[in-house]
Amino acid sequence: MRRVYGVYIVRQLTSPMVRFAVLATVFFAVAASVSLPNVIQNVLNVEGISGLINFAVVAIVGTTLVVQLCVLIAVLLTAWIGVDVVRRAGNTQLSVQ
Numbered sequence: 001m002r003r004v005y006g007v008y009i010v011r012q013l014t015s016p017m018v019r020f021a022v023l024a025t026v027f028f029a030v031a032a033s034v035s036l037p038n039v040i041q042n043v044l045n046v047e048g049i050s051g052l053i054n055f056a057v058v059a060i061v062g063t064t065l066v067v068q069l070c071v072l073i074a075v076l077l078t079a080w081i082g083v084d085v086v087r088r089a090g091n092t093q094l095s096v097q
Helices: 002-013 016-033 036-044 048-061 065-091
Strands: none
Touching: 016 065, 036 048, 048 065
């Protein structure tokens, strides 16, 4: 019976609502740890896609471990949510009446 409870808890923890709540918490943690006006000002000075990628890499590498982990968690959760959306969109069938 413990396995059933374990599976139930894992399913509840991986529900979309919990994922969005964790993602929002991570975004708030990053916003509290980083000076967003300075980041936005620096992003606006970047030109081109390669400059933006370079800026993102340098900014993430040059920040604290907490922010790096938050960014990693945000990227992984966003990818997980994206895969889930694509799967659900592929499984929907139009009913013709």
